[in-house]
Amino acid sequence: EGVKLPPVYFVLGGPGSGKGTQCKRLVDEFSFRQVCAGDLLREKAKDDDEIGALVENCIRNGKIVPGHITMELLYTAIERFSECPGVLIDGFPREIKQAVDFETVYARARAVLFFSCPNEVLKARLTNRGLTSGRVDDEASVIEKRINTFHEMTMPVVDYYRRNERLQCFDAEQAPESVFDDLSGFFKAEEM
Ligand code: UP5
DSSP states (O other), X not given: OOOOOOOEEEEEESXXXXXXXXXXXXXXXXXXXXXXXXXXXXXXXXXXXXXXXHXXXXXXXXXXXXXXXXXXXXXXXXXXXXSSSOEEEEXXXXXXXXXXXXXXXXXOOSEEEEEEOOHHHHHHHHHHHHTTSOOTTOSHHHHHHHHHHIIIIIHHHHHHHHHTTOEEEEETTSOHHHHHHHHHHHHHHTTO
16 A cells, blocks of 8 residues: 555745745644745756756746756655645646646645736835845846746646636735735635
8 A cells, every 4th residue: 555645735826926935834834845846946956967057047047947857856855745734836837748747647736726916016026035035037037037937838737727626816916914814714624
């Protein structure tokens, strides 16, 4: 008999919609585990080899890193936590193929949490964060590219799960507290 996998939740939303902020709180208050695809990739980008350079180049240009690279990093991270009420996958899948591949290889996502937020708000938050974050992609021209990539490549994933009836929409334009209240409401209804 195989190990029982904890339920997986994908967390999606435009760049700066608050995925990282909210996942952190969910981890603190619901004992979830979180894995941030972007963090794993930023770490990978430091490798002094071909893959490291490729990842670095994608991030710097607001493009999606080839899915097999991200997925290998995610699987390694997820395998480490078996005993938990749920795993939040922050910022993945970025495109339809990644969603299909992950669910084929690993597990069907229980639900997809989508943080909806207008472009101008995303831009303002990231520009502000860019003053101190040191992230190479928090710079005006790259912010623009990330937002475009999100609409072109990742919104189809959101629409796919909407049709699939596994999408949970959250108004991410609200203050962090209010977004968290809505998320708590959802997970309490899931009896977590
Ligand atoms: N903030 C947060 N919530 C707020 C609120 N409700 N009201 C006001 N301000 C709020 O928040 C961003 C900023 O906004 C912060 O200053 C915060 O205080 C404030 P954060 O929680 O960090 O938002 P988040 O959605 O997590 O933003 P992030 O920049 O991390 O999102 P991205 O999706 O751009 O970044 P990620 O790290 O996922 O990806 C980076 C790059 O990696 C991608 O562009 C891509 O090149 C690559 N990537 C892949 O190729 N594949 C993947 O699967 C994942 C990443």
